[in-house]
């Protein structure tokens with residue numbers, strides 16, 4: 480019987496996002512516009528054994544849903560093994576992956592067999608040229624083909640992430656409507672977030688989601704009641720469409736009230752918030768199985784430091800230079 484992690488505000492944390500590496504093969508203009516550059520002497524990411532121990536510790540504290548992210552997690556050759564480790568951890572019911580989708584055509588069936596249950600693919604535009612401009616890579620057709628494959632494999636949910644960018648992809652709604660008519664996927668429009676590296680870009684391209692939501696409602700989309708264990712998305716559905724549309728608006732009031740997630744970086748640092756200023760290293764506690772009680776006690780002890788919400792409105796982006804370092 481596991482105990483639950485709780486903070487001072489009565490929130491519990493059954494959800495962990497673990498970054499598997501910092502490296503990424505894309506150059507998204509809002510995240511890594513110059514591409515990933517390895518830093519000499521930087522430690523290697525957590526290995527499979529360290530990850531197994533980390534998950535065992537969190538599972539002891541009520542972890543039910545794990546998301547692997549990055550960087551680009553599919554660049555790790557041992558990803559199928561990491562999925563199997565997560566799926567075999569008692570207590571973990573959902574194993575999710577956030578990916579840019581470049582490896583979907585050759586890997587998506589392998590991941591499913593290994594135990595992946597939920598898939599999020601980043602698709603910032605449905606027009607090939609726009610996509611290439613935003614991500615730095617002309618690879619939309621193969622990514623869309625990979626999503627078609629995924630749709631046949633029995634994933635519990637497939638979601639597509641699109642960061643809302645003023646002047647770059649804010650006119651793509653008609654294409655998304657066409658895409659969603661027959662496909663049982665949910666597209667998530669995410670408001671661009673300011674990070675340590677992207678202030679000028681943020682000021683140019685940030686767009687609040689309210690105008691988009693007004694447009695959706697005018698077109699007959701209806702806001703669904705929020706499920707008890709739902710994430711922060713406001714989800715819309717329409718009788719004429721198989722797919723759904725979610726809005727993730729981190730700048731909206733009360734966005735953090737339902738926070739149910741913790742994060743661990745690829746080097747094993749705990750982050751209590753995507754935009755927080757604190758994060759202790761867990762790696763020293765992941766070196767042998769007998770350290771489990773110490774890991775569990777440390778995680779429990781950190782909860783008192785979790786703040787009520789981020790301070791993005793005040794321009795405080797915390798320790799995060801860009802989301803590739805911690806995982807979006």
Ligand code: SAM
Pocket residue numbers: 503509510548549550551552577578579599600601640641642669670671672673674677801802803806807
């Ligand atoms: N490489 C994977 C991918 O492309 O999905 C996983 C890592 S990526 C950092 C995770 C998600 O964060 C992506 O959907 C990406 O679009 C989103 N993201 C990155 N920087 C962001 C920002 N500044 N604001 C909002 N979303 C961002």
